[in-house]
Amino acid sequence: MNPFLELGIRHEVVNAITEMGFETPSPIQEKAIPVLLTGNDDFVGLAQTGTGKTAAFGLPLLELIDFTQKHPQALILCPTRELCLQISKDVEKFTKYLDNVNVVAVYGGANISDQLRQIRRGVQIVVATPGRMLDIINRKAIDFTKVQYVVLDEADEMLNMGFQEDINNILSETPDTKKTWLFSATMPREVRRIAQKYMTNPVELTVGTKNAGNANIEHQYYLIRAKDKYAAFKRIVDFYPEIFGIVFCRTKIETQEIAEALVKDGYNADSLHGDLSQQQRDKVMKRYRERNLQLLIATDVAARGIDVNDVTHVINFSLPDEVENYTHRSGRTARAGKTGISLSLVNVKEQSKIRHIEKIIGKSFERKQVPQGPEVCEKQLLAMIDKVNKVEVNQEQISPFLPAIMENMEHLSKEEIITRFASLEFNRFLEYYRNAPDLNMEAREGRNEERGERRDRSSSKGYTRLFMNLGSVDEFSRGEMLGFICNTAKISGKSIGKIDLKGVFTFFEVEDAEVENIFNNFKDVDFNGRQVRIEVSGDGRSEGRGGRSRGGDRNNRGGDRRERRSGSGSRDRKDSGGFRDFSGKRQYSKSRY
Numbered sequence: 001m002n003p004f005l006e007l008g009i010r011h012e013v014v015n016a017i018t019e020m021g022f023e024t025p026s027p028i029q030e031k032a033i034p035v036l037l038t039g040n041d042d043f044v045g046l047a048q049t050g051t052g053k054t055a056a057f058g059l060p061l062l063e064l065i066d067f068t069q070k071h072p073q074a075l076i077l078c079p080t081r082e083l084c085l086q087i088s089k090d091v092e093k094f095t096k097y098l099d100n101v102n103v104v105a106v107y108g109g110a111n112i113s114d115q116l117r118q119i120r121r122g123v124q125i126v127v128a129t130p131g132r133m134l135d136i137i138n139r140k141a142i143d144f145t146k147v148q149y150v151v152l153d154e155a156d157e158m159l160n161m162g163f164q165e166d167i168n169n170i171l172s173e174t175p176d177t178k179k180t181w182l183f184s185a186t187m188p189r190e191v192r193r194i195a196q197k198y199m200t201n202p203v204e205l206t207v208g209t210k211n212a213g214n215a216n217i218e219h220q221y222y223l224i225r226a227k228d229k230y231a232a233f234k235r236i237v238d239f240y241p242e243i244f245g246i247v248f249c250r251t252k253i254e255t256q257e258i259a260e261a262l263v264k265d266g267y268n269a270d271s272l273h274g275d276l277s278q279q280q281r282d283k284v285m286k287r288y289r290e291r292n293l294q295l296l297i298a299t300d301v302a303a304r305g306i307d308v309n310d311v312t313h314v315i316n317f318s319l320p321d322e323v324e325n326y327t328h329r330s331g332r333t334a335r336a337g338k339t340g341i342s343l344s345l346v347n348v349k350e351q352s353k354i355r356h357i358e359k360i361i362g363k364s365f366e367r368k369q370v371p372q373g374p375e376v377c378e379k380q381l382l383a384m385i386d387k388v389n390k391v392e393v394n395q396e397q398i399s400p401f402l403p404a405i406m407e408n409m410e411h412l413s414k415e416e417i418i419t420r421f422a423s424l425e426f427n428r429f430l431e432y433y434r435n436a437p438d439l440n441m442e443a444r445e446g447r448n449e450e451r452g453e454r455r456d457r458s459s460s461k462g463y464t465r466l467f468m469n470l471g472s473v474d475e476f477s478r479g480e481m482l483g484f485i486c487n488t489a490k491i492s493g494k495s496i497g498k499i500d501l502k503g504v505f506t507f508f509e510v511e512d513a514e515v516e517n518i519f520n521n522f523k524d525v526d527f528n529g530r531q532v533r534i535e536v537s538g539d540g541r542s543e544g545r546g547g548r549s550r551g552g553d554r555n556n557r558g559g560d561r562r563e564r565r566s567g568s569g570s571r572d573r574k575d576s577g578g579f580r581d582f583s584g585k586r587q588y589s590k591s592r593y
């Protein structure tokens with residue numbers, strides 16, 4: 001027998017949720033449904049996000065409500081419009097095969113007269129955000145005297161948002177005999193207080209550890225310099241061509257700035273925050289749900305409780321001020337038994353925050369390395385090849401063109417054709433990531449060292465700092481690099497100063513007097529079929545990384561934007577295969593010899 005039937009849910013509803021893919025009850029559903037079905041108790045349910053709390057209260061409600069009556073019997077309060085819509089849609093789906101069910105979603109920012117009209121027609125279930133609900137109550141447009149069940153969903157967030165007073169006022173409109181069900185992912189003291197205030201001897205159920213995150217989420221962090229944050233972020237996104245992510249920022253301004261910068265850099269991103277009109281928020285969410293948007297840049301409040309399927313990554317562009325919010329953020333991925341990654345970009349100063357979060361969620365974070373340029377290239381290239389493998393060929397439409405194409409390609413072998421097609425995309429990648437610096441920071445690398453390294457970047461007195469497009473990936477050691485430079489330029493090793501061997505490039509100092517020599521002798525040098533390029537490096541600042549404050553980050557993004565405009569313009573991410581500007585490019589072009 002279907003386990004939901006066994007729990008006491010009627011056939012029609014079971015059929016509907018089976019269509020939604022619900023085969024077995026989630027733990028909170030399994031425990032809560034039998035208790036709630038009695039309709040006798042107040043209830044507190046604590047379960048991590050994405051564990052199916054909506055059905056845990058929604059399904060019992062459907063058994064308890066008398067749908068032959070047309071007055072409000074259940075009131076579900078939740079913090080945001082997005083959640084309000086989500087819950088009402090979920091309930092409507094559950095009731096697909098039930099007759100005479102009327103659910104209304106009551107939330108701010110939308111036309112109130114539509115909502116009032118629906119209420120007048122008669123509803124049994126009201127799903128509402130507190131502000132608009134109160135508005136409607138004050139207009140005396142709804143009768144709550146026969147409400148039997150009040151659900152407080154995401155109660156902690158409603159309190160965070162300052163809805164306490166509104167909730168008090170709304171609840172005072174409902175009869176004392178009603179039952180109150182409170183759901184929350186976390187149980188801060190304020191929620192406990194609310195529970196005490198509004199409930200009598202509630203049955204309390206906790207599924208999983210309180211405050212704990214979902215076991216299917218991998219927690220990762222990247223240690224980077226504050227000023228490299230945006231660059232590191234883009235690189236990580238590039239490393240996951242199939243990413244479908246939510247990016248969390250601390251402020252509305254930050255979400256907007258990052259979304260703008262990303263769009264200008266050719267990414268498919270948009271922001272979601274409280275300053276947008278409701279219509280705009282709806283539009284963004286719709287695009288994201290339909291996967292027409294790859295990156296949703298959001299504030300904590302705006303994205304609370306959002307349920308979008310198959311979010312692959314939650315990215316903490318900035319760590320939340322409150323640890324509890326970390327749980328809420330990461331809960332946007334790995335929903336309904338799937339897996340997901342929650343990754344955080346942190347600088348040295350923020351490392352302690354990670355340790356703190358680890359303690360609270362009882363999980364450890366894995367430190368990841370920001371991928372190097374070549375790794376990103378490889379990932380993107382393979383993603384492209386994968387697309388080639390999967391592309392649907394419309395034989396009929398393409399065939400008229402084929403003879404001419406074939407003729408043109410006749411002289412090429414299969415290997416050559418593959419190489420050339422791959423190069424079409426890949427050349428751009430190589431160019432983009434050509435000078436990509438290592439963005440990782442050593443854990444012990446303190447701020448003093450950061451300063452030290454900065455000093456390192458400018459050349460010593462009497463020396464010029466040069467850039468070369470070969471590095472350790474070309475299997476050079478420092479000694480071999482020294483030999484290569486000296487032999488090629490026919491100069492003495494004594495003229496060479498510091499050599500800074502990086503992955504795909506090298507910085508080295510050469511006596512001012514020998515610079516000319518270097519350029520002359522490296523003019524037509526090939527290394528493994530690659531033209532060796534030497535350029536004068538600017539000092540550290542020219543790497544296009546602004547100051548170190550957050551303001552500096554902003555400048556940096558501004559810089560990226562300017563670069564895009566004067567460059568080839570933003571490309572569609574899909575066409576470009578995710579290939580965009582790279583601030584390092586500016587670094588050398590300025591001072592190109």
Ligand code: ADP
Nearest residue numbers: 022023024025026049050051052053054307336
């Ligand atoms: P929560 O409110 O606990 O964060 P939701 O109620 O939004 O979680 O549910 C998360 C996701 O899991 C939704 O997409 C929902 O449709 C799905 N889901 C819920 N219960 C089940 C179940 N028993 N089987 C399969 N999927 C489920």
Ligand code: MG
Nearest residue numbers: 053054153305
């Ligand atoms: Mg929920």
